[in-house]
Amino acid sequence: MPPDHLLRALTPQVLGALIRRFRDFAAAEDAVQEALLAAAVQWPRDGAPDNPCAWLTQVAVRRLTDHVRSESARRRRESEFTLELNQLSPGVDTEAPPGEDDTLILLFMCCHPALTQSSAIALTLRAIGGLTTAEIASAFLVPEATMAQRISRAKQSIKSSGVPFRLPDAGERAHRLQAVLHVLYLIFNEGYTTSAGPRLQRLELSTEAIRLARCVHNLLPNNTEVAGLLALMLLTDARRAARTGPDGELIPLTKQDRALWDRAEISEGVALLSDTLPRGSIGPYQLQAAIAAVHDEAARVEDTDWPQILALYDLLKRMSDNPMVILNHAIAAAMVHGPSKGLALLAPLDDDPRLAGHHRLDAVRAHLLEMAGDRQAAITHYRIAATRTISLPERNYLVAQAARLSALTPSPH
Amino acid sequence: MKYILMMNTMKAGQGMPNWPQQDLQAHIAFMMRLNQDLSASGEFVAAEGLSFPDQARLVRAGRDGTPITDGVFPEGKEFLAGYWIVDVDSPERAYAIAARASAAPGPGGNPLNMPIEVRPIMCGPPPDML
Numbered sequence: 001m002p003p004d005h006l007l008r009a010l011t012p013q014v015l016g017a018l019i020r021r022f023r024d025f026a027a028a029e030d031a032v033q034e035a036l037l038a039a040a041v042q043w044p045r046d047g048a049p050d051n052p053c054a055w056l057t058q059v060a061v062r063r064l065t066d067h068v069r070s071e072s073a074r075r076r077r078e079s080e081f082t083l084e085l086n087q088l089s090p091g092v093d094t095e096a097p098p099g100e101d102d103t104l105i106l107l108f109m110c111c112h113p114a115l116t117q118s119s120a121i122a123l124t125l126r127a128i129g130g131l132t133t134a135e136i137a138s139a140f141l142v143p144e145a146t147m148a149q150r151i152s153r154a155k156q157s158i159k160s161s162g163v164p165f166r167l168p169d170a171g172e173r174a175h176r177l178q179a180v181l182h183v184l185y186l187i188f189n190e191g192y193t194t195s196a197g198p199r200l201q202r203l204e205l206s207t208e209a210i211r212l213a214r215c216v217h218n219l220l221p222n223n224t225e226v227a228g229l230l231a232l233m234l235l236t237d238a239r240r241a242a243r244t245g246p247d248g249e250l251i252p253l254t255k256q257d258r259a260l261w262d263r264a265e266i267s268e269g270v271a272l273l274s275d276t277l278p279r280g281s282i283g284p285y286q287l288q289a290a291i292a293a294v295h296d297e298a299a300r301v302e303d304t305d306w307p308q309i310l311a312l313y314d315l316l317k318r319m320s321d322n323p324m325v326i327l328n329h330a331i332a333a334a335m336v337h338g339p340s341k342g343l344a345l346l347a348p349l350d351d352d353p354r355l356a357g358h359h360r361l362d363a364v365r366a367h368l369l370e371m372a373g374d375r376q377a378a379i380t381h382y383r384i385a386a387t388r389t390i391s392l393p394e395r396n397y398l399v400a401q402a403a404r405l406s407a408l409t410p411s412p413h
Numbered sequence: 414m415k416y417i418l419m420m421n422t423m424k425a426g427q428g429m430p431n432w433p434q435q436d437l438q439a440h441i442a443f444m445m446r447l448n449q450d451l452s453a454s455g456e457f458v459a460a461e462g463l464s465f466p467d468q469a470r471l472v473r474a475g476r477d478g479t480p481i482t483d484g485v486f487p488e489g490k491e492f493l494a495g496y497w498i499v500d501v502d503s504p505e506r507a508y509a510i511a512a513r514a515s516a517a518p519g520p521g522g523n524p525l526n527m528p529i530e531v532r533p534i535m536c537g538p539p540p541d542m543l
Contacts, residue, residue, distance in 0.1 A: 116502055118455070141415075142458050142500050150455030192537055243538075250538050360539075392535035 006052060007036055008130035009215075014056045015127055016102025019109075020165050022064055025155040029127065031067065035060035103128070104219050105167055110154075111180040114161045119154035120183045121190070126151050128215070129208050139205050140190070177220075181229050181285065184213050188233050206237055224276040228286030231276075234269035235292035238262040250393040254301045266296045287316045306335040323354045327364045339372035359388035363398060370405065379405045415458060415534040416507035418497040420514060420527055430465075432520050439518045447514060451499060456510075462495035491528070498534065507531050 011032060018028035035056045049055040110124040125131045125139075137147035168176045191206030213230040220226050242256035270293050276286060291312045298304040313329040326349060334342025346365055355361045366381035379402045386398035422429075429437070444462075451457035469492070471483035497514070501507050511531050516524035 118500075118502055122455075140500070145452055146455050146457045146500070149453055153453075153455055390533040390535055391538050393538040395535070 011130035012103040012128045016106040031060040031064035034063045111183040123154040225283040227276040231269040231272040232289035234265045238265035339368045342368045359385040419530040421491040422494040458498040460497040466492045
């Protein structure tokens, strides 16, 4: 493993071990940063230690202890603090070595439901991903100072909420794991949904999300939803090279050059699914991954197994009340039973407050109307959708659809 | 989600050059405090104040592509005085920030209640389209 990757992989374990002992997220993180810095200087010179994790922990503990001591010297008269110091700094070798549990506990902490989504994302990338504040700031296109504040507020929220540094009990764990998976999923999507100038996709965040999901999968290999999320990311990411044209324009799934899809990622995603699906409990991430797999396994768009996709959306619809799932279900139904069936499924959604005025409803309706041969109505809905979306590539795509149909329609003059 | 908050002044600078020193200072302090608070909450992306409209020029390309500039336009009703770009969790939060900026103190310390246009900044493609 290259030293940089090794250091990043060890960061959460060392950080977790320090927080477990010192209970101070911010101070622990500073100490870990100093230890990483020391490693970057010393390892290339003296060679990497036999046990890099223990080395880093030892250096970080020493830095943190020094820090607490100098604080304490400054406030010498506060005997209580000195007492605390004595309790907090036992010999390094008397403590349990940092284990993988520490990474998991840290992850639960960073994705704690008490944090806002943006805070949880930033803190996870910082503490578990080992990214620098500058790297995270640049990925989210905000100034570094803003991201630094976001991270420090997140740590403060954790401190004030008094989240204990231990694994949540069995009853709580499933709920907390949901929050973790959701944060990883948001990081993955962030890689696609924030525009970074001319580039449509930001490699770094999607890749980072896959790395984190892989890490959680290694920690919890028997959890089928963790495997499902990792599979979903791989099966989606596999289409990355085919998603954009030469000028950075969006190419929808049906128009992509499938030769550009990453076969290795598809195989890995499919293998993960084949391993978990027979094991019983099926969750939304596995279902979404299964749908992505059906698309990925079709050599040509016309080979897509729509009845199977429809069946999977049927299951997903029963499991989640997400309006986007209902929209995708309608598309699948149209592909199997014809556009009028899909349009009929869309009709009740006009009264759904979550979709009222939402561009995706118009975009899907336009698509189904086009399938049904109602060109004029399709143009109208493509245009409405185009005025409502806040996604630039999607707006360009929708405007182009309307223009394409208009060119086919004889002008009334 | 990123939003741009565009602050419009009614008349050229809302008569700002004629404000008493103390009102001017209160206004500037208010704006600085707002920016500090946005930085502290991790929502600040960018903010700039613009020159008074006297410095504005309307530019169009001439036939050979050379710029043709137009002068000042005192008849204009509204001028963009400045903008913020914020990164927030909800549109409601962007509106709340805009409302706070709108109430910046003017002459006599009274809120200006300037109109502030809030618009989402376009983002990349939605993941489920891909």
